[in-house]
Amino acid sequence: MRIGGLTSGMDIDQLVKDMMRAKRVPLDKMKQQKQILEWKRDDYRTINTMLLGFRNQLGQLKLTSNYRARMVSSTNEEKISATVTSGASQASYTISKVEQLATAANRVSGQVEISATESFWSQLKDSADVKWEKGVAETKHSQVKGSQIELELNGNDIVPGTFSINGKSYTVITSGEPAKEQVLIEDGKLTFNENETLPEGSSVKIDYALKEKTVNHTLGKNQNMISLGKGALSSLSVTVGEGTEAATYVWDGTDNNGFGVIKNGDDVLGKVDLANGNILLELPSEELPEGTKISTTFSQNFTYFEIGAHTSKGEVNERIFVTGNESLNDVIRKVNDSSAGITMFFDEHTKKITMTRKETGKFAEEGISEFKLSDDMDSFANKILKLKFEDSVETDGQNAKFTINGLETERTSNTFSMNGVTMTLKQTLATTDPPITVSVSNDSEGVVKTVKEFVDQYNALIDELNKKLNEERNRKYLPLTDDEREELSDKQQEKWEELARSGLLKGDPLLSGAMTSMRMDMSSTVETNGLFRHLSAIGITTTKDYLDGGKLEINEEKLKEALEKDPDAVENLFRGTGSNDSDRGVIHKLYDSVNGSITKIQDRAGRATSTNQQFALGREIISVDKNIASFETRLKMQEERLWRQFTAMEKAIQRANDQSLYLMQQFGGM
Numbered sequence: 001m002r003i004g005g006l007t008s009g010m011d012i013d014q015l016v017k018d019m020m021r022a023k024r025v026p027l028d029k030m031k032q033q034k035q036i037l038e039w040k041r042d043d044y045r046t047i048n049t050m051l052l053g054f055r056n057q058l059g060q061l062k063l064t065s066n067y068r069a070r071m072v073s074s075t076n077e078e079k080i081s082a083t084v085t086s087g088a089s090q091a092s093y094t095i096s097k098v099e100q101l102a103t104a105a106n107r108v109s110g111q112v113e114i115s116a117t118e119s120f121w122s123q124l125k126d127s128a129d130v131k132w133e134k135g136v137a138e139t140k141h142s143q144v145k146g147s148q149i150e151l152e153l154n155g156n157d158i159v160p161g162t163f164s165i166n167g168k169s170y171t172v173i174t175s176g177e178p179a180k181e182q183v184l185i186e187d188g189k190l191t192f193n194e195n196e197t198l199p200e201g202s203s204v205k206i207d208y209a210l211k212e213k214t215v216n217h218t219l220g221k222n223q224n225m226i227s228l229g230k231g232a233l234s235s236l237s238v239t240v241g242e243g244t245e246a247a248t249y250v251w252d253g254t255d256n257n258g259f260g261v262i263k264n265g266d267d268v269l270g271k272v273d274l275a276n277g278n279i280l281l282e283l284p285s286e287e288l289p290e291g292t293k294i295s296t297t298f299s300q301n302f303t304y305f306e307i308g309a310h311t312s313k314g315e316v317n318e319r320i321f322v323t324g325n326e327s328l329n330d331v332i333r334k335v336n337d338s339s340a341g342i343t344m345f346f347d348e349h350t351k352k353i354t355m356t357r358k359e360t361g362k363f364a365e366e367g368i369s370e371f372k373l374s375d376d377m378d379s380f381a382n383k384i385l386k387l388k389f390e391d392s393v394e395t396d397g398q399n400a401k402f403t404i405n406g407l408e409t410e411r412t413s414n415t416f417s418m419n420g421v422t423m424t425l426k427q428t429l430a431t432t433d434p435p436i437t438v439s440v441s442n443d444s445e446g447v448v449k450t451v452k453e454f455v456d457q458y459n460a461l462i463d464e465l466n467k468k469l470n471e472e473r474n475r476k477y478l479p480l481t482d483d484e485r486e487e488l489s490d491k492q493q494e495k496w497e498e499l500a501r502s503g504l505l506k507g508d509p510l511l512s513g514a515m516t517s518m519r520m521d522m523s524s525t526v527e528t529n530g531l532f533r534h535l536s537a538i539g540i541t542t543t544k545d546y547l548d549g550g551k552l553e554i555n556e557e558k559l560k561e562a563l564e565k566d567p568d569a570v571e572n573l574f575r576g577t578g579s580n581d582s583d584r585g586v587i588h589k590l591y592d593s594v595n596g597s598i599t600k601i602q603d604r605a606g607r608a609t610s611t612n613q614q615f616a617l618g619r620e621i622i623s624v625d626k627n628i629a630s631f632e633t634r635l636k637m638q639e640e641r642l643w644r645q646f647t648a649m650e651k652a653i654q655r656a657n658d659q660s661l662y663l664m665q666q667f668g669g670m
Contacts, residue, residue, distance in 0.1 A: 012646045020639055021483075027631050028481045034624045035479035040504045041617045044605030047468065047511065051598050054461050058591040061454055067571035069446030072421060076436045079427040084440055088420025093438040095404050098429035102360035102400040102414045105309075105370035109353040110391025114328060114384065116346050121232045121301055121324030129383040130303055134234045135159040135209035137302045137321035142206060144198045148189050151206065155185035162209040165198075167308060167317035167340070205339075207319045209302060217294040219274075226294060228270040232301045232324025238272060239295040240288070270325070272296065300324065305381040308372035309341040310363035312412060316341045317372055322380060331385075342371070353385055361412025362397045370397055400425055444563045447570070448556060455540065458518075459551045465515050466549040473503030510604060514597035519550040521589040527582050530569025531562070535586060538562040538570055 060066070065086035072084035080095060114123050124130045142149050149165075155174035163172050163183065170183040177193075178184045184191040198204060212235065217226050228236075236251040274288060301324035308317035318340035322331055332344045332353070341358050357370055364370045371394070373381050382388035399410040402425060404418075414425045421440055429436065477499040485493060505511060522542075525533050532538050539558030543551045562570050576585035604616050612618030 012643075012650075016639060016642050016646070019642060020635065023635060023638060027628065027635065030624055030628050030631065031481070032479040034621060034628065036504065037617055037621050037624065039479075039501050041605045041621075043468065043501075043505050044510075044601050044617070045608070047465070047505075048598055048601045048605070048607075050461060050464055051514070051594055051601070054457060055591060055594045055598065057454070057457055058587055058594065061450075061587045062575050062591070064571070064575070066450045067447055067567070067574060069443035069450070070420075070440055071443040071446075072438060072440050074436060074438050076434075079429060080423060080425055080436045080438065082421055082423045082438045084422070085420045088440050090442065091419065091421075091440050093404055093418070093421070093423075094435050095402055095423075095429065095438070096406075096435040097403040097431050098425055098427070099401040099403075100398060101425055101428060102412055103395075103398050104357045104360045105362075105395060105397035106354060106356040107369075107371055107387065107392050107394040109355070110386035110388075111351045112328070112346070112353060112384070112386050113351070116328040116348065119232070119325050119327055120322060120384075124384070125324075129378075130380060131378070132301045132303055132324070133159055133162070133209065134299045135162070135211050135302060136213040136230060136299055137162075137209045137304070137323055138207070138213075139321070140206050142204055144200055144202050144204065147197045147200070148191055149198075149204060149206070150189055152188045153185050153190070153208070154188075157210050157212075158185070159209040159211055162207070162304065162319075164207045164319040165204050167205075167306075167319060169306075169319070207304075207321060209304075209321070210299075212297055212299045214295060214297045217296065219288060219290055219292040219294060221290040223290070224274045224288070226272045226274065226296065228272070228296055228298055230298065230300050230323070230325075231270040233270060234299050234301045236272070236296065236298040239297075240274075240292065242293050270298075270300075303380050305379045305385075306372070306374040307335060307340050307342065307381060309357045310368075310370050310372070311341045311357070311359055312361070312363065315372060328385075353387070355387065357397060359412065360397060360414065361399050363412070369394060402429070442563060442567055444560050447563055447567075448559055451540070451559060451574075452554060452556075455552045455554055458522075462515065462518070462549050462551050465511050468505045469507060469511055469515070469549075471503040471506055473506050474499045477502075510597070510600055513600075514593070515549060517593040517597065518590060521586060521593050522550070522552065524586065524589060525582065526573050526576055526585055527578070527580075528569040528572040528576060530572065531566040532569045532573050535573065538573065 068086040070084045070086060070088050070090070072082045072088075074080050074082050079098075114120070120130070140151065142151055155172045158172050160172070161169075163170050165183070168181075170181055173182050173184050174186060176184070178191060180193050180195065182193060192198065213230075215228060233251075234253070237248055238251075239246050239248045241247060274294075302321055304319055304321045306317055306319055308315060310316075316339060318335075318338045320331065320334050320338065320340075328346060332346055335342055335344050342355055343358055344353055344355050346353050355371065362370070373379075373387060376382070377388055382391075386392065399412050400414050400416075401408070401410050403409070416423060421438065423438060477496060479500055480488070480493060480496060488496065519542075522535060522540075527533065535541070535552075539555030539562065540552055541555075542548075543553050572585060574585045575587050576583055577588065578584050581589070602610075602615065606612075606615030606618055610618065612622050
């Protein structure tokens, strides 16, 4: 901090500021130059953003679907409806007879003698009709890698006869070479017979049952309950603690030992209450703090059945595991969510299950059921769900049969595609009924809409470029200096900067070059091998006002007429993809021109992620920054020199004052 003028009485600080203000004029000009460069850079980038958006839209306009819009009509929508894709050919289809509609196969079971909501274990615990197994049913998904499946399994831990992949059953072996329909499980990897190798990278669904499962838990704060996530337990052991201090308790399956297993009647809910029973006989609850390790090993009562159907993809089979704690509603939900191709529901009134294949049509050979069920007549599906043949009634699926353009044919679905036209049969049609015609024609309105949108986007871009090229340059308004900002309000500063930024790209050669290229592309000749070679021939011309800068206008009637006369020529005029420039459509030419302009502007002004060294304006800014830094160093040295000079003056005045005082004292003493 400097304090000057104590001796001379002069305002040294203000004197230095005034003297330095004149010297700072070149620095202010350099800062203004830098600001103008930054504004130009930002304006270029704004234009480039618009060009990028337009280029993306041109990329979409290269697609065939924009120019081959089709419309389809049916003479009787109530009986036959249709939709069409852009690739459909113009054609007419006459359906003179629909003998039958496609239906899905279904089977109605015999009367089911159990409740749909109560657990199977509570109802069938002692039933001879259910082959209850002991284990833990699991379902996992994995991928085939190197002709193997990596799955953390031990073959000896799997309940025999329960292993299946994508619904197909396999016999598990733990050593040797797997034969057909065998799988080797060794070191957690599954290997198949060389003739049954699954496709590399394919996803598989694996169903199996472990003889028992171990789950580790860590107690939370004040936690006395553990959920195993499985019900209908058949065995359970609980280990509290770790190492030599661990205590293990084994449930004997009854209520007599007070083990702490939570039950609801005969249903074991798969929850362990640590605050009751033998577990805490020697370990009171206060000795089971947060973080105590608990290990549980358990198995459950379960069974399973096979179910599937003949489908358009071939035979589909699924293994459905049924645990004792599940109900009929749970099993129906499992079947509906599986890939068995079947839907089920249970009717409370008749006590019967209806099973319907998801696909319509007939896929099985004559005399063979459309559904796939276990051959074991004592299986769960037959004994409990009553789906066996003598208890159930099956209705075969049937194909849709119809005559189209004089050809009698069939489809497995009532909705089918033909040459890009998707038709849906809704009702039968007798030969005595009037034939129904489905006609495909050009959707001229759709193409006109696409062309109008393109012209609007082109005109919007031209308008913005025109504004920048013709914007008035206010040369008397330069960027504000720091001193000038202090004298203006925020609103005044904003208005000043708006005027100062105006016209920075006036007459810019990059922008005018971009506009010229686009105008040339729009007026170019395209060899279409058809009636039209110029946009003007289909009603697209430039406006008569030269101030518009080459904006386009459309004669819609002429465009529609061109689309009716030669739609292929119109398409090629826009998106022709010939090897020569004369064969290439306007959109391709325009895309290349816009892309070239984008590259040039990026070389000039960079992108948001660019560093200053990577583009021309940035390098100019770096140069100005160096000049500013150098000039500021010189100004600082000049300011220091002025302060030294004024300080020396102050010291000289002080010495003169001291001498004067001394002389006065001497004369006064005489």
